[in-house]
Amino acid sequence: MKRTTTFGSRARVVVATMAAVGLAAGCANPQGLGSGGGEASSEMPTRTELVIPYSEGGGTDTWARFLAPYLEKHIEGNPAFTPKNVPGGESITGSNQFVQSGGTDGSQVLVTSGTTYFQALLGRSEVQFDFTTMRPLMLNGTGGVIYASPSTGLRSAKDLANPEKPLTYGGISATGLDLTMLQAFDVLGTKLDATFGFEGRGPARLAFERGEVNVDYQTTSAYLTQVKPLVDAGKAVPLMSFGMSKDGKIVRDPNVPDLPTVEEVYRQLHGKAPSGEAYEAYRAFLIPGYVYQKGLWANEGTPEKIVQSYWDAVDKISKDPKFASSSEDVLGGYPLYSGKEAEQELQEAFRIKPEVREYTLDMLKKSYDVTLDGN
Numbered sequence: 388m389k390r391t392t393t394f395g396s397r398a399r400v401v402v403a404t405m406a407a408v409g410l411a412a413g414c415a416n417p418q419g420l421g422s423g424g425g426e427a428s429s430e431m432p433t434r435t436e437l438v439i440p441y442s443e444g445g446g447t448d449t450w451a452r453f454l455a456p457y458l459e460k461h462i463e464g465n466p467a468f469t470p471k472n473v474p475g476g477e478s479i480t481g482s483n484q485f486v487q488s489g490g491t492d493g494s495q496v497l498v499t500s501g502t503t504y505f506q507a508l509l510g511r512s513e514v515q516f517d518f519t520t521m522r523p524l525m526l527n528g529t530g531g532v533i534y535a536s537p538s539t540g541l542r543s544a545k546d547l548a549n550p551e552k553p554l555t556y557g558g559i560s561a562t563g564l565d566l567t568m569l570q571a572f573d574v575l576g577t578k579l580d581a582t583f584g585f586e587g588r589g590p591a592r593l594a595f596e597r598g599e600v601n602v603d604y605q606t607t608s609a610y611l612t613q614v615k616p617l618v619d620a621g622k623a624v625p626l627m628s629f630g631m632s633k634d635g636k637i638v639r640d641p642n643v644p645d646l647p648t649v650e651e652v653y654r655q656l657h658g659k660a661p662s663g664e665a666y667e668a669y670r671a672f673l674i675p676g677y678v679y680q681k682g683l684w685a686n687e688g689t690p691e692k693i694v695q696s697y698w699d700a701v702d703k704i705s706k707d708p709k710f711a712s713s714s715e716d717v718l719g720g721y722p723l724y725s726g727k728e729a730e731q732e733l734q735e736a737f738r739i740k741p742e743v744r745e746y747t748l749d750m751l752k753k754s755y756d757v758t759l760d761g762n
Contacts, residue, residue, distance in 0.1 A: 434467045437469065437495075438489060439451050440479070441481075441500065447681060450498075455470065460707070461707065466493075476513060477502055477506055479514055483516060489686055490686065491689045491690070496697075497684045500681055509747065518733065522685040523679075524685055525698075526723070528681075532606075534603060535603075536598070537624055538601055544655065544656075547575060554601060561757040566751075571669060607719060629677050630648035637673070649669070664742065667740070672747070682726075685697075
């Protein structure tokens with residue numbers, strides 16, 4: 388069956404020009420994610436802007452605004468944090484503006500989400516930011532659950548070996564967070580017919596409930612609140628989760644411990660552990676896209692003392708009783724990480740192998756009719 392990709396008006400479009408953006412090994416900082424720089428004695432500014440490259444009211448904006456008062460309370464010097472939304476270009480517009488004019492004195496920090504990371508990993512020519520040299524300050528992950536309609540004949544993930552009906556999916560953008568869903572099915576070797584252009588995961592879920600598509604995924608928190616009642620009513624069949632990272636391995640999501648990971652399902656279907664370019668690509672995008680999906684970043688050259696102030700604040704924020712009691716809805720039950728804790732995995736992910744990127748672009752083109760200009 389022909390897979391179609393539709394953005395907005397549901398007409399096929401060619402996504403913006405693809406070019407190298409300095410994420411190859413030759414442009415990477417050999418010392419790791421940023422070299423620090425600046426004077427060790429540099430102080431935190433009294434006011435910091437949270438540059439949010441997304442519109443107001445979305446998940447990333449909500450995350451940043453929720454976090455702001457805890458940053459003010461627990462970062463040394465108690466600076467004031469104010470949001471500044473700069474949406475556009477799948478978060479490229481505001482992120483580019485930050486690296487161009489955000490400075491290195493801590494007066495601005497960039498708020499990111501998985502979509503921001505994906506634009507860099509895909510090598511979008513418009514991208515001017517390089518996460519191999521920027522400084523990760525604070526990060527928060529999320530999980531995802533894939534489920535199907537009983538009308539597909541699927542009763543568990545094992546049935547993906549031979550689905551009774553074509554599997555149809557509704558997404559927002561093939562180059563956004565939906566990409567991990569597409570990559571998961573690519574790893575498993577299961578065909579998925581996808582249509583894009585939905586305004587969010589909520590509208591896509593409603594399309595699933597109306598029977599317009601028969602496979603969907605939601606973040607774990609949305610799954611538990613919005614989809615689990617459908618499962619209990621026999622209207623949805625949970626298949627697998629994206630899992631979480633632990634000691635460099637993907638393990639079951641602690642919020643849905645009964646669901647196998649994509650890796651476990653692959654073993655069920657093929658009798659061996661996943662490997663090869665499809666799996667390398669899936670992992671390369673999964674780590675920044677979900678395990679460390681939301682983040683605060685500083686430009687390369689930001690003084691080490693300022694970076695360390697954020698790292699030190701993570702434990703204080705996590706232990707704040709008010710934060711602990713009110714963060715579950717926004718953080719989805721997943722912990723905050725310091726950039727120091729996450730930088731090794733992020734370094735490996737953002738230094739994506741050229742052949743893995745090319746494999747991903749080729750998969751999008753062949754399977755979903757999505758073409759980055761020049762590919």
